[in-house]
C-alpha cells in the first residue's frame with residue numbers, strides 16, 4: 001500500500017510547529033511521491049480536538065501517524081496553563097497565613113488537574129487517532145516524538161498503545177528508515193510492548209543529516225493552517241540554524257537531546273528558508289537553536305549567517321534567540337543589531353562566578369559583561385531576559401549578594417527597564433547532572449517518576465532545597481503579594497533589601513579551591 005503520512009502536532013500553545021514541518025520537508029525531499037498532510041492541534045479550539053482529528057483522518061486515511069508532542073512540564077519554571085504552579089507550590093509550603101496555604105493547596109489541585117488532564121487528553125488523542133485510522137488501514141502505525149517525548153520517553157511508553165514507536169530527538173533518520181522498510185531500531189527509539197529503551201539511549205549520538213532550506217511552497221500544499229501563523233503579526237516563526245550544544249550545564253537536557261556535536265546548517269540554506277517566509281509576510285523569527293552561538297568557534301558562522309541576512313535585503317525583520325553572551329565580538333554585536341535582534345535570553349542562572357562554575361556552565365561572567373557593553377555600544381536598545389535560578393548548588397547569602405551586584409551592573413549597561421530578571425526554579429529533568437547529584441545527595445531515589453506532580457515530588461523537582469528554600473519561598477510570596485506584575489524585579493529588590501549587595505568584583509572572581517564543579521558520584 002502507498003504510504004500516506006499524517007503529522008499531528010498535539011495540542012500546545014500556538015508556537016510555530018517547526019519540528020513537524022522539518023520532518024515533512026525532509027520526507028518530501030527523500031520520497032517526493034509520498035502523500036503527506038500536516039495537522040496542527042495548536043490552532044484548534046480545545047472542545048474540537050477529537051472531532052477535528054476524526055475529520056482529518058477520515059479525509060486523509062493515513063497509513064502512518066506521526067504524533068509530535070512539544071511540552072509536558074508545565075510547572076517548570078514559571079506561569080503555566082493551569083495557573084502559576086510555582087506560586088501555588090510556594091504558597092502551600094511556605095505561607096504562614098493558613099488561608100494563603102489553603103489557596104496554595106487549591107491552586108495546586110487545579111494545576112494537577114490541568115496537568116494530568118492534558119497528559120491523558122494527549123494520550124487519548126493518540127489512541128483515538130490510531131483506532132480511527134485502522135478503519136481505513138488496518139496496518140496503520142504510530143510514531144510519537146517531539147520535545148516532551150525526548151525528555152520523558154521512558155515514562156510515556158507505559159501509557160501508549162502496543163506497537164507505538166517512541167522516538168527521542170530528531171526524527172528525520174527514523175522516518176526515512178521506516179519508509180524504506182529498513183531496520184530502524186538502531187535509531188534512538190523503541191517499540192512499546194516489543195522492545196525497551198536501551199540504557200542511556202538519550203545519550204546516543206543523533207544520526208547527522210544535511211539540512212537544506214525548508215521548501216515552504218511544498219509545506220503550504222499539505223498544511224491548511226499555515227495562514228494562521230502568517231496572519232498574526234506578533235508570531236516569532238521558528239528557524240533552526242544549527243543543532244547541538246557542546247556545554248555541560250548541570251541542569252540542562254538540550255545538550256543530550258541534540259547531542260554535544262554542533263552541526264551547522266549552511267548559512268545560504270537558512271537564509272533561503274527565511275526568505276520564503278519573508279516573502280509570505282513574516283517579519284519575526286526565532287532561531288530555535290539550543291544556543292545560537294554555542295562557543296567562540298561558532299562566532300564566524302553566526303556572523304556569516306547575519307551578513308547573508310543583510311545581503312538578502314531582509315532589513316525590516318526582528319529576531320530573537322537564546323544567546324550565550326560570552327561568545328560575542330564587537331563586529332558580531334554590530335551585525336546582531338543591524339539585522340534586527342530585538343530580544344534575547346541569557347541563561348547565566350547565577351551572578352556568582354563561583355556558582356556558575358559549580359554548575360559546570362562554562363561561562364565567564366566578566367566576559368559576559370564586556371560583551372553586553374559591546375552590544376549596547378552597537379546600539380542594542382531592546383529587552384534582554386536574564387534567567388536566574390537561585391539556590392541551585394551551594395547558594396549562600398554571599399552568593400545571592402553577588403548575583404544582585406551582577407544584575408545591577410547589567411541594568412547599568414542596558415537600562416533597568418530593559419533587563420528582565422526571569423526568576424526560574426530549575427525543574428529537575430531526567431538524564432541531567434543535577435539528577436545524578438540529587439541521587440547522590442539522597443534527595444531523589446533512582447526509579448522516581450519525573451512525571452509525577454504530587455506536591456511532595458514537585459517540591460523536590462522544583463529545585464529549592466533547605467536551608468535557603470524557605471527564605472526563597474517567603475521572598476517569592478512577598479513579591480507576588482507586592483508586585484505580581486513585575487515579579488522578577490520585585491524579588492531582586494526584596495533580596496537586596498534583606499541581604500544587601502556585594503562588590504561587583506567579588507561576583508566575578510571564583511576562588512579556585514572551594515569552587516570545585518559539582519561533584520558527582522557517577523560518571524557522565
Ligand code: B12
Nearest residue numbers: 013019068071072073076143144145146147167171238288
Ligand atoms: C526554542 C525553544 C523554545 C522557544 C520557542 C520559540 C519559537 N517561536 O519557536 C521559546 C523560548 C518560546 C520556548 C518556550 C517554552 N518551552 Co521551549 N524549547 C525550545 C528548544 C530550545 C528548541 C525547540 C525547537 O524548536 N527545536 C527545533 C525543532 C526543529 O525541533 P523539534 O521541534 O524538537 O522537532 C524535532 C524533534 O523533536 C523531532 N520530532 C518532533 N516531533 C516528532 C514526532 C515524531 C514522531 C518523531 C519521530 C520525531 C519528532 O524531529 C524534529 C526535527 O528534527 C527546546 C529544547 C531543545 N533543544 O529541543 C525547548 C523545549 C521544547 N521547551 C520546553 C518547554 C517546557 C517550554 C515552555 C513550556 C517552558 C515554560 N514553562 O514556559 C515554554 C512555552 C512553550 C509553549 N508551548 O507555550 C521543553 C519541552 C519538554 C518538557 N520539559 O515538557 C523543551 C524540550 C526544553 C526542555 N528541555 O525541557 N521554547
Ligand code: SF4
Nearest residue numbers: 245247249252255290
Ligand atoms: S549552554 Fe544552554 S543549551 Fe548548552 S548545555 Fe548549557 S544550558 Fe544547555
